[in-house]
Amino acid sequence: MKRKWSKFERALAITAVIGAASACTAAPAQAFSFLTPWNGPVEVKFINWEQETPGTGNGNGIIDAAGEQLDGILKIKTISAANSNSTLLWFDGKDGEELTGTFSGYTAGNVAFNPFLGALEMDFTGGGFNLYLDNTPDFDATYPGAGVTDGILFLSAAGATGIHAFDNPFTAGFDETTATLHSTATGFTSPFTGNGTGYLEITGGAYASLFGVDTFGPGRDLYLNSDFSAPGNDGWPVKSDDPVIGTVVPEPGTLLLLGSGIIGLGLMGRRRFKK
Ligand SMILES: [Ca+2]
Numbered sequence: 001m002k003r004k005w006s007k008f009e010r011a012l013a014i015t016a017v018i019g020a021a022s023a024c025t026a027a028p029a030q031a032f033s034f035l036t037p038w039n040g041p042v043e044v045k046f047i048n049w050e051q052e053t054p055g056t057g058n059g060n061g062i063i064d065a066a067g068e069q070l071d072g073i074l075k076i077k078t079i080s081a082a083n084s085n086s087t088l089l090w091f092d093g094k095d096g097e098e099l100t101g102t103f104s105g106y107t108a109g110n111v112a113f114n115p116f117l118g119a120l121e122m123d124f125t126g127g128g129f130n131l132y133l134d135n136t137p138d139f140d141a142t143y144p145g146a147g148v149t150d151g152i153l154f155l156s157a158a159g160a161t162g163i164h165a166f167d168n169p170f171t172a173g174f175d176e177t178t179a180t181l182h183s184t185a186t187g188f189t190s191p192f193t194g195n196g197t198g199y200l201e202i203t204g205g206a207y208a209s210l211f212g213v214d215t216f217g218p219g220r221d222l223y224l225n226s227d228f229s230a231p232g233n234d235g236w237p238v239k240s241d242d243p244v245i246g247t248v249v250p251e252p253g254t255l256l257l258l259g260s261g262i263i264g265l266g267l268m269g270r271r272r273f274k275k
């Protein structure tokens, strides 16, 4: 049976259409098959293929001297909710999508053997990454990488300070409070293994607003904790992985939809009141 829409239903439908239209204009150009709704901490797992940036150091592929720079390519494996059952929100290949990118500019400001740890400690300044969302996957890690930066710029981030609260007086000439990445190489001879930690600040990209700001304090949106080892894969000197922690916030499009819906209902109420 066909039923006529009431005034209320018609107004609601119009409101929904207006809302959907404004949500569309606010949404980025390329869809991202992220499982929503999720609002809260997320863990991003990735794989890095990395190296001593050619021309910046002694050419042995690994960072083992001050002034050397670190760069490489990366691929996101999964994005999971940091809840008790680690709800999978996105994974490589979901709806034919890949998230890949480059990182560069991490400069070793201090490289020193720490006899107490029996390890080579390194502090880097600067650095950052650019991540691309591609719905025609073509990533190939084989050195120096291909299909890495096509698609749309998904997220940009710059290395942020905060991994050291104080300047270590034993490392004259380097102020630890300027470090954006701290790494400790425990097995310095072969195999070369270690761990790195640092903060990042989101600076741009079509999906920058999907992620929360200042999760780890002012100017620190993401926390990076990765294990590295040498040799790497696919012709790269070093490999590293896992994880980056951040926070996901509701998309502005969703808020806009809710907002215009409330305005629509408000107008309708006023009209009815006038009658
Ligand atoms: Ca080196």
Ligand SMILES: [Ca+2]
Pocket (backbone or CB within 6 Å): 098, 100, 134, 136, 137, 138, 139, 147, 148, 149, 150, 151
């Ligand atoms: Ca690609």
Ligand SMILES: [Ca+2]
Pocket (backbone or CB within 6 Å): 167, 168, 169, 170, 171, 172, 173, 174, 175, 176
């Ligand atoms: Ca120092």
